[in-house]
Amino acid sequence: MPKDWLKKIASLLILFHLGTIILMPNFVSTYGRIVGQPFLVYASTFGIAMPWMFFSPDPSVILYFEYELEVSDYGEPLTESEQKTYQWPVEPPDRFYRLDYLRSIYHSRSSTSSPERLEKLLIPFLCKKHPEAKRISVRSVIKTHPLLEQAEIEPTSETVKFLRTRKELPATAFSCNPESFQPHVEPEDSPARAFDLDNMDSISEDDLEQSAE
Structure with a gap:
């Protein structure tokens, strides 16, 4: 029974x-x-x-963060953690179970839609994750698909993901002092502030190249 x-x-x-x-x-x-x-x-x-x-294992445009820590005072030797470049979210080695990673990727889109969201949503999390850090320098990394006429997959390539182009937005430094949390952001007329990061598909290659200069 x-x-x-x-x-x-x-x-x-x-x-x-x-x-x-x-x-x-x-x-x-x-x-x-x-x-x-x-x-x-x-x-x-x-x-x-x-x-x-159901039909795409990854978002069409991947947006994640790379960040570096400032631990030691000016003039002091760099610590081991300061010599690393960290990534969030970290892509899991297990290619089968990726739901948590994908949720974090979606969160990265939301948390970069404005400097205020970046400061309130991501920076406290990173400062808590690295309690030794005094400041954290964060930059957004975008991986875009090539144009259709450029997407000629070679026989050795399995998917179009290997043809993605990496672009970086200017870094922003944040203090990990809970009493301040005041970001050093780009001016209002900076190309880095001109993007609508809630609609990443609208960003052209020329825009990204201009912001990286």
């Missing part, structure tokens, strides 16, 4: 998951709005709430 119940429960879970996969790509349909709420909760929990996530 218990085995029969386990089979029924497992069958219901499988059917529910299949229903989620079928419904979520067209969640805004009339049927989706009527019966989709339980599926939406389930899909959001496991990071499959957006339709394109």
Whole structure:
């Protein structure tokens, strides 16, 4: 008897998951709005709430952070931690389970939409992660896809991800003093402040090259 119940429960879970996969790509349909709420909760929990996530393992434009620590005072020898360049989020070695990494990638988009968000959302986290740091210098790194006419995949390439172009935005230094947390940001007319980072796909290659100069 218990085995029969386990089979029924497992069958219901499988059917529910299949229903989620079928419904979520067209969640805004009339049927989706009527019966989709339980599926939406389930899909959001496991990071499959957006339709394109079924067909793309990574966001179309990857945005992450590289940062360096300032630990020692001016004139003192650099510590081991100051000689490193850190990355957040760190890409996991396990290529199978990447949900947590992808959520962090989405968070990086949100936290860079303005200098105020960067200061309030990311910097306290990094300062807590590196309690020895007095200041942290953070720069955004963007990996963009090539244009279609440039995306001629060589026989040795497996996916178009190997053709992505790396671009860096100017670094911003933040204090880890809890009483200040005042960022040293670029002027209002700086190209680095002119981007709409909530819509990264609208940034052209020329814009990125201009900001890196």
